[in-house]
Every structure is written in structure tokens, then in C-alpha cells.
Amino acid sequence: MTVATPAVVGALKCQREPFLLEDFETNVISCVKVDSKTAKKFLIGKEATHVLELEDTILFPEGGGQPSDTGYVTLRDDETKRINVVKVVREGLHAKHYVDQAIEPGSKISLHVDKEKRLDYMQQHTGQHLLSAILDNYYDNADTLSWSMGGIPSTKKPILEPSDYLNYLELPRKLSKDEISEITDKFNEIVSTNVMPITVKETIAVEKSESIEDVSTKKIPDDYDYTLGVLRTINIGELDKNPCCGTHLTATSQVQSILILDNQSTVRGTNSRLYFMCGKRVSLYAKMLTDYISSAKVELSCSESQISSKVVALKENLQKAKKKEQYFISQIAKFEGERLYQSLEEGKQLYVLKDEFGSLDLLLAIQKEFQELCDKNSKNCELLILCGRERASLMGSVVIISPDGEKIQKTVSELQSALKNLKGGGGKNGGKWQGKIMNFTDQEYDVLEHYLEQIA
Numbered sequence: 001m002t003v004a005t006p007a008v009v010g011a012l013k014c015q016r017e018p019f020l021l022e023d024f025e026t027n028v029i030s031c032v033k034v035d036s037k038t039a040k041k042f043l044i045g046k047e048a049t050h051v052l053e054l055e056d057t058i059l060f061p062e063g064g065g066q067p068s069d070t071g072y073v074t075l076r077d078d079e080t081k082r083i084n085v086v087k088v089v090r091e092g093l094h095a096k097h098y099v100d101q102a103i104e105p106g107s108k109i110s111l112h113v114d115k116e117k118r119l120d121y122m123q124q125h126t127g128q129h130l131l132s133a134i135l136d137n138y139y140d141n142a143d144t145l146s147w148s149m150g151g152i153p154s155t156k157k158p159i160l161e162p163s164d165y166l167n168y169l170e171l172p173r174k175l176s177k178d179e180i181s182e183i184t185d186k187f188n189e190i191v192s193t194n195v196m197p198i199t200v201k202e203t204i205a206v207e208k209s210e211s212i213e214d215v216s217t218k219k220i221p222d223d224y225d226y227t228l229g230v231l232r233t234i235n236i237g238e239l240d241k242n243p244c245c246g247t248h249l250t251a252t253s254q255v256q257s258i259l260i261l262d263n264q265s266t267v268r269g270t271n272s273r274l275y276f277m278c279g280k281r282v283s284l285y286a287k288m289l290t291d292y293i294s295s296a297k298v299e300l301s302c303s304e305s306q307i308s309s310k311v312v313a314l315k316e317n318l319q320k321a322k323k324k325e326q327y328f329i330s331q332i333a334k335f336e337g338e339r340l341y342q343s344l345e346e347g348k349q350l351y352v353l354k355d356e357f358g359s360l361d362l363l364l365a366i367q368k369e370f371q372e373l374c375d376k377n378s379k380n381c382e383l384l385i386l387c388g389r390e391r392a393s394l395m396g397s398v399v400i401i402s403p404d405g406e407k408i409q410k411t412v413s414e415l416q417s418a419l420k421n422l423k424g425g426g427g428k429n430g431g432k433w434q435g436k437i438m439n440f441t442d443q444e445y446d447v448l449e450h451y452l453e454q455i456a
Contacts, residue, residue, distance in 0.1 A: 004027060004029050004055050005055075006029055006053050006054060006055055006056070006094050006095070007055065007056040007057070008093040008094065008228070008229045008230060009061060009063070009090050009093055009094060009095055009224070009229060009230075009245060010093075010202070010226070010229045010230030010231070010232050010245060011202065011229075011230045012056060012057055012058075012060070012061075012095060013026075013056045013057060013058050014057060014058045014059060014060045014069070014113075014247055015060070015200070015232065015245065015246075015247060016200075017058070018118075018122060018247040018248060018249070018250075019250075020058050021058065021112070021113040021115045021118060022110075022111075022112045022113065022115070023110050023111075023112070024056075024057075024058040024110060024111045024112075025076065025108065025109070025110050025111075026054045026055045026056050026057065026108075026109060026110075026111060027054065027055045027106065027107070027108055027109070028052055028053075028054060028103050028104070028105050028106060028107045028109060029052075029053045029054060029055060029105060030052070030053045030105050031050050031051070031052050031053075031102055031103050031104065031105055032050065032051055033049065033050055033051075033102075034048050034049060034050060034051055034098060038051075042087065042089045042098075043087075044086065044087055044089075044098050045086055045087070045155070047084070047086055047100050048086040048087065048098035048099060048100060049099070049100055049101065049102070050098075050099055050100075050101065050102045050103070051096050051097065051098050051099070052073075052096070052097040052098075052099055052103060053094060053095075053096060053097070054095070054097060054109075054111075057088070057095050057097065057111060058111050058113055059071055059085055059088045059095070059097060059111060059113055060088065060118070060121075060246070060247050061088040061089050061090040061095040061096070062087075062088070062089060062090070063090050063221070063245045063246065064125070064244045064245045064246040065125065065128070065147050065148065065149055065246070066121050066125045066149065066246040066247065067121060067149065067152050068087045068088045068089065069085075069088055069113050069114060069117065069118055069121075070084075070085055070086065070087070070113075070114045070117065071084075071085045071111060071112045071113040071114050072084050072085060072112050073085060073097075073099065073103065073109050073110070073111060073112075074109065074110045074112070075103070075107060075108070075109055075110075076107075076108040076109060076110060077108070079110070083099050083100060083101045083103060084099060084100045084101075085097050085098070085099055085111075086098045086099065086100060090224070090245075092223060092224070092225075093224065093225065093228060093229045118247065119279075119280075120151070120279065120280060120281065121149070121247070122246075122247055122248060122249050122254075123249065123254070123255055123256065123278045123279030123280065123281070124149050124151070124167055124277065124278050124279070124281070125149070125246045125247070125248060126198060126248045126249040126252075126254070126255055126278075127167075127255045127258060127276070127277075127278030127279065128144075128147050128149075128167060128169070128276075128278075129234060129236060129240060129242060129244070129248070130187060130190060130191075130236055130239075130240070130252060130255060131169065131183070131187060131258065131260075131276060132144040132147070132169065132240075132242075133236055133239050133240030133242075134183055134186050134187060134190075134239075135169075135171070135183065136240070137239060137240070138183075138186065139175075139179065139183075141172050141173055142171055142172070142173065142175065143171070143172065144169050144170070144171065145169075145170045145171065145172065145271065146169075146170045147167065147168065147169045147170065148167060148168055149167050150164055150165050150166045150167050150168070150277070151164065151165040151166075151167075151277075151281065162285055162288045162289060162292075165277055165281050165284070165285055166261070166275040166276065166277050167275070167276055167277060167278075168273040168274060168275045168276070169273070169274045169276070170267065170268075170271055170272070170273055170274075171271065171272050171273075171274055172270065172271060173270060173271075173272060174264050174266070174272040175264065175272075175274060177262050180260050180262055180274075183260065184258060184260050187258045187260075188257065188258065190239075190252050191252045191253055191255045191256060191257065191258075192253070195251055195252050195253045196236050196237030196238075196239060196251070196252045197237060197250070197251055197252075198234065198235065198236055198237075198248055198249055198250050198251055198252065199234075199235045199250075200232055200233070200234055200235070200248070201232070201233040201235060201241075202230050202231070202232055203230070203231040203232075203233065204230065204231075205226050205227050205231050207227060208226070208227055212231060213233075214241075215231075215233050215241055215242070215243055216243070217231070217243060219243065220243055224245075231243060232244060232245060234246075234248055236252065237252075254279075255278050255279055256278070256279045256280070256282075257278065257279065257282045257283075258276060258277070258278050258282070259276060259277050259278075259282045259285065260274065260275070260276045261274075261275040261276070263275065293307070300314075329361060329362050329365050330365065332362065332365075332366070333362065333365035333366045333368070333369045334369050336352055336366040336369070336370075337366055337368075337369025337370040337372070337373055338369075338373065340352070340366070340370045340384070341370060341373040341374065341377075341379075344374070344379060344381060345379075348456060349383070349455050349456045350381060350383065350384045350385070351384070351385040351386070351387070351452045351455070351456065352366055352385070352386045352387065352388075353387045353388070353448065353449060353452055354387070354388040354389070355388075355389050355391065355445065356389070356390075356391050357388075357390060357391075358387070358388020358389045358390060358396070358397070359388060359390055359397065360388070360397040360399075360434075360436075362388060363386040363387075363388050363397055363399050364399065366386060367384070367386060367399060367401060370384070380403070381401065381402075382402060382403070382404065382407070383400070383401070383402045383404075383407055383408075383411065384399075384400070384401040384402070385398070385399075385400050385401075385411065385452065386398070386399040386400075386401075387399075387448060387452070389437075389440045389445060394438075394439050394440050394441070395436065395437070395438065395440060396419075396422075396436065396437030396440035396445075397434075397435070397436055397437070398415065398422060398424065398433075398434070398435045398436070398437065399432060399433070399434050400412065400427060400432070400433040400434075401431075401432050402427070402430060402431075403430045403431075404430055405427060405428050405429045405430045405431075408427040408428075408430065408431075408433045409427070409428065409433075411433075412424075412427075412433055412435075414451070415448070415451070418444070418447045418448065418451060419437055419440075419444055419447070419448060421437050421438045421439055421440070421444075422435055422436075422437045423435055423436065423438075424436060
């Protein structure tokens with residue numbers, strides 16, 4: 001029996017026919033369980049259980065700044081069963097497919113790509129090549145040092161902000177606003193009226209060299225031996241040629257459009273990041289921002305041009321309100337501190353319970369005022385309980401002060417038996433225990449009030 005040989009990365013079906021996105025028939029060469037070491041190396045999600053090697057694939061393995069495709073597999077003898085392709089990675093010369101179910105080696109399968117994602121990635125990637133070519137050909141000291149594609153959800157950030165969809169080029173310097181405007185015009189000309197073909201040249205290299213047919217090989221990954229694989233060169237008309245493993249569009253018109261931001265961030269000395277997005281993302285970005293602006297107009301009761309001044313006015317009013325809040329907190333804290341000290345002189349059990357606006361800041365300010373009076377008059381407090389609730393958020397705070405750690409722990413235990421959502425820490429050897437109450441209901445507030453009245 002002849003063992004099939006997998007196609008090498010560089011000559012994959014996805015690279016040769018980037019618009020072939022479904023019903024591609026191929027065969028499974030091998031299927032093994034995912035090992036934890038490899039999963040960690042390639043950031044493979046827990047949903048992937050097995051890794052496949054196929055004779056060929058239309059699913060692109062991440063590389064060249066382009067993320068992995070996702071999609072699914074159907075069995076040719078049971079097309080109702082879908083097996084999800086979580087990620088595709090390159091290991092040496094070959095593509096490995098991480099899937100959520102095992103498939104028997106030798107199985108005949110059909111591959112299907114997430115079309116919308118693939119087309120978006122191609123617009124961003126080809127757009128980056130064109131943008132870098134314009135910068136390199138027409139501007140001094142503006143060659144691309146690196147680039148990063150945005151718009152990729154992760155387990156840490158599954159929901160993206162509009163700005164997360166921006167890609168960036170790292171350049172040796174910042175560009176002026178006039179340069180950015182001019183670059184945008186040049187780019188739009190090439191994708192509209194001066195359309196250029198995008199072609200791919202495959203070269204079989206006999207030996208390694210810093211340059212093959214006037215194309216630099218310096219950016220080819222060290223673990224890809226192009227003398228055993230294929231050196232792919234992406235050509236944009238006569239404007240640019242660069243080695244790249246990614247999937248690309250076939251004409252500059254398919255990029256559609258570009259948005260380049262004037263704002264640039266400085267990195268690594270004088271280097272800067274130029275933020276941009278291409279294609280369908282531009283209209284989606286515009287829609288998202290329009291929705292935010294429309295919402296802001298309604299909330300602020302103003303026109304678009306007034307939003308900025310309205311926000312500035314609100315910020316100033318908020319600062320004034322915070323100053324007033326701090327003043328009233330200090331006045332209440334002074335009053336409560338003196339009341340607590342008077343109760344201490346009278347030998348009463350000391351506690352504070354504040355509803356509505358009983359923030360932790362207020363409780364700590366009361367404690368500070370009371371402690372200063374005690375220190376000034378050389379008085380000791382055996383136990384102080386400070387409790388508060390902010391009714392709007394149903395958040396509560398509890399502070400317990402005592403030089404006796406056992407007394408603190410006893411009080412905490414009694415409170416937690418009544419308040420199930422009370423959690424905190426500290427004070428094992430005396431001092432201060434501090435905690436919070438989530439979802440502090442009226443019923444629990446009444447229980448706490450009753451407890452404090454009893455111990456008093």
C-alpha cells in the first residue's frame with residue numbers, strides 16, 4: 001500500500017487557489033491525540049482533541065502575519081456529521097489541523113473554510129503588502145519593520161472594541177498628516193482606477209541564499225527549509241514583489257478601500273506604529289462608530305459637533321461633584337468619629353451602620369477620625385464595627401477593628417452566618433478585618449441592623 005505524501009506549505013491548495021473555500025475533497029493521512037506540550041506551544045484551545053495531517057488543504061496554517069483559518073470537515077460517506085477545525089498550524093514543511101473529534105486515517109473528507117473570516121484576512125494581508133509597497137517605493141525611511149493584524153478575538157478578549165480591528169505597521173519614523181493623506185490617495189488609486197494584478201510565483205530553490213531572483217529570503221522563518229519546500233513570491237503588478245506564505249487576493253481592486261489613522265504611537269525609540277484597516281472592515285468600523293455617535297447624541301442631547309464640548313463639561317462637573325463628595329465625607333466622618341469617641345467614653349459597644357451611600361471610603365474616613373481622637377487622648381478601643389451599603393449597586397462594606405485577633409474572627413464568624421455573601425480577610429492577629437457584601441439585599445440589611453443593635 002502506497003503511503004500518501006502531504007503537500008508542503010507553499011504549495012497548498014489554499015495558497016494556489018485562495019478563493020476555493022468549500023467542498024474540497026482530500027484524504028486523512030494521520031490522526032493523533034493532541035499532546036499538552038504542542039497545544040501550549042501553538043496556543044491550541046481545549047476544544048481541540050486530535051490533530052490531522054491531510055494530503056492537501058484549503059485551510060491556511062497561520063503564518064506571515066496571517067492568522068489560521070477555521071472551518072469544518074465533513075466525511076464523504078456521512079456529510080451530516082461536522083467536525084470543527086479549531087486551528088491550523090505549520091510544523092516545518094507541513095500543515096497540521098487541530099480538530100474536535102478523531103477521524104480514521106484513510107478517510108475521504110471534504111473541507112469547508114469560514115468564508116467571511118478568510119476574505120477579511122486576505123483583504124488585510126494583501127492591503128498590508130500594498131501599503132508597505134507604497135511606503136517603500138515613494139517615501140524615505142518608511143520601510144516596514146514588522147506588522148500585526150488586528151480583529152482577532154481571543155479567550156482573554158472574545159468581544160472586540162472597534163479599535164481592536166485596526167492592523168499596524170511598525171515604521172522607522174512617524175509620518176506627517178500630509179503624508180498619510182497622500183498615501184491614502186495613492187492606495188485608493190491603485191484599488192480603483194489603476195488596478196494591478198496580484199500574482200504568485202513559486203520557486204524551487206536549490207540552495208539557501210540571502211536573495212533568490214532579487215527577492216530577499218531574510219524574513220522566511222528559520223524552521224521552514226525552502227530548499228525542500230517552495231519559495232512563494234507575491235507580485236503586485238510591477239510595484240512590489242515579496243516572499244510570503246499567506247493567501248492573497250488576485251487583484252488590487254479586491255482590497256476595496258483603506259482607512260489610515262493620523263494617530264501613531266511611538267515604540268522602541270523613534271519607531272512608530274501606523275494603524276490601518278482595509279476592505280469590508282472599513283465600512284463595519286464606520287457603522288460601529290456611527291452607532292456609538294448616535295447613542296452619544298441621544299444621551300447627551302446634542303449634535304455630533306457638540307459631543308466633545310459636552311463630554312468636557314460633564315468631566316468638569318464630575319470633578320466638582322467629587323470635591324463636594326470628599327468634603328461631605330470629611331464632615332460626616334468628623335461627626336461620626338466624635339460620636340463614636342463619646343460612646344467609648346460611656347462604655348458602649350461601638351458600631352456604625354450607613355445605608356444608601358455607605359461607601360468604603362466613608363467607613364475608612366470615620367475610622368481615621370475616631371482613631372485620631374483615641375490616639376490624642378490615649379484611649380483604647382476593644383472592638384469597632386463599621387458597616388455600609390450603597391443601595392444603587394447593592395454593594396456593602398464591613399470593617400472590623402480590634403487589637404484582639406480572636407475577637408475579630410468571632411465577630412466575622414457571627415456576621416457571615418447571617419450574611420452569606422460577606423467575604424474578606426485580615427486581622428488574624430488583631431488590627432483590621434475588611435470585607436465586602438455582594439448583592440446586599442434589604443432583608444440582609446435588616447438582619448445586620450438587628451445584630452448590631454443586639455450587641456450594643
